[in-house]
Amino acid sequence: MNIFCLGINHRTAPIEIREKFWYSSDEIRAFLPVLKQHVAQECVLISTCNRTELYYLPQEQSVYDGSLWQMLASQKNASNVVREENFYSLSSLNAVKHLFNVASGIDSMVLGDVQILGQTKEAFTIAQQSRCTGIFLHRLFQTAFHVGKRVKTETEISEGAVSISYAAAELASKIFEDLSRHTALLIGAGETGKLTAKHLVSRNVKKLIIANRTRQRAEELSAQLGGLVIEFEDMAQQLQHVDIAISSVESHNYILSTHDLHRIMKLRGNKPLFIIDLGVPRNIDPSANAIDNVFLHDIDALNHIVDNNLAHRKAEIPKVQHIVMDELIQFNNWYNSLQVTPTIQELRERFESIRENELKKHRHHFPLETQSELDTLTKRIINKILHTPMVNLRNGTGELEEDETRRKVHIIRTLFGLDKKKTE
């Protein structure tokens, strides 16, 4: 299997190098034809913040071209920062398995990352539009997408939040049915608080209100996230009207006591109030969690969710590996089916079965004494029809024409539905 993968990722290169190797969609579009002209028959370039990988079939039957990484580096003007050790090169089934691992999310920096599948699809679409894909990469990437889909439906590798901010937003969704009917209050402008608010906004929270001791910072945040800014002193009063509060201020004393929250809950008619206390030291008296319909969670609780989810995702890895192996075997079987001899054999069998079926149906129209001649005649017709294509197919099995032959075999298998027959 003459497929290669050359790449760098978060395991082989630090961010300073990876960022130099990040290719935008336009850059990929410009670069792929160059690769096709000089290096590859078929190629797809995947580039995300954590990996840049080139999957390609070399133009000649060859092993890994050792200078290709330099071509990638010079294309991004990164020859002076990157070394050969930052790259990995995989070939044949190892390259295929690696792509399946990537598509499934188990090779990602964040285990079970779901974005990578979309990014892989996008990379393949660009390669297709640039006419850089053929039957091999088409089949390979379609199988990889199938792997990603199976992993998503058959395992829980992507389940549960694995960042504190996401865990907080997820927790809000476990309390409230529809966030677009609820208002959130961001108290303070810490980074995790901001990210949590961002996740809530992306889940269509009805309104975001921001209260910060420095009003200017609150307004900057408001410009980014789209929220209403209020004075920090009005924060407690606002709690009557909001359903979610995220607090991340630096304070040595509680900014809200249990007594304050008792009073607030009365004023808000005991409607549920979800408070995320991201402050260290904590901003809100933890005993307020005992109040009916107050859900108060600090950073430790959120860390606990994240740790649980990560452990759960890790426990799902064997299931994912099983799917990857399953699809790898099927892909390998498909590849092996592109051999000339078995295809000729299957094609003969297909024609023979058609002949036999038709004879069976219509044999009674012919006199008994001509049956033997009928058999011979129909066999001869089939042999004549198949003779020329078979000879042409056999003649194309020289080593240099191997890929061309596989293409022909693939076309024949598709036209006559030989793979379909197998799966049936």
Add this chain to the structure above:
Amino acid sequence: MSSIFIVDMRFFITLLQILLPLCYFATIWAYAKGFFRNERVAEVIKRPLLGLTLLLHTIYIVARTLEYFHPPITSVFELFSLIAFTIGLAYVYIELRTKITSTGYFILMLPFFFQLFSSMFTKEIPEIPEILRSHLLGFHVTSALLGYAAITISAVYGFLYLMLYHDIKSSQFGVIYKRLPNLEMLERMSFTATVFGFILLTIAIIVGLIWLPRITEDISFTDPKLFGTIVIWLIYASGLTAKRLGGWQGRRMMVLSVFGFTLTIFSMTIINMFFSEFHRFY
């Protein structure tokens, strides 16, 4: 010939009587596997299993009605079977409507127990009193059954709410947290079922009060069954009023729902069987 048919029909009914609890058990087993283990096979078979169980239950009810010439409402254990069936049907409606399958294990547990007790203790009653053939009784029983099914479902959602509420409050983020729908939805489902249940039970009580004096003169309004029913009705009425006027919501309402259901079951079983005079006609 006809006696063979009768024997066969009775054998068939007995067979279904044994099969039904097993079918409900298989269904909740599949729902449990789906809920706790997220097993693919269980996820695939749970709906067909539920459909098959309800189909068999329909056949059982029809066969029983035809064979014994009366609907299965003559004893509390026959009623249990109808309640199991009604809860099962109501659950199918909820599942199709909300697309949430994760609460099935908890809801279907009740039909299983109702049918199990029904199958274990249902007996053939040799003679059916004439009063059990009244149209008003049919109306009374139908609304009461639907009402009981609704408040049962309301209580299960209330119970699930309380479990999830507890887990979120105490930062226990296990399978309950992961699989159940959110608190607001559980509360909404419980409340909707309570409203249905309350309306239907009100109708059942009114029809019962109209019908009862027509069939007996010995009725006493201090009868424990009637007293229990009025207390239950008052609890639900005050809960709904507290929500409407006092803004009650969340945990309190769910506790009330579970409490109301517990009292209802107590009234249906213990009071009905051992203390009440008028609600037993056989």
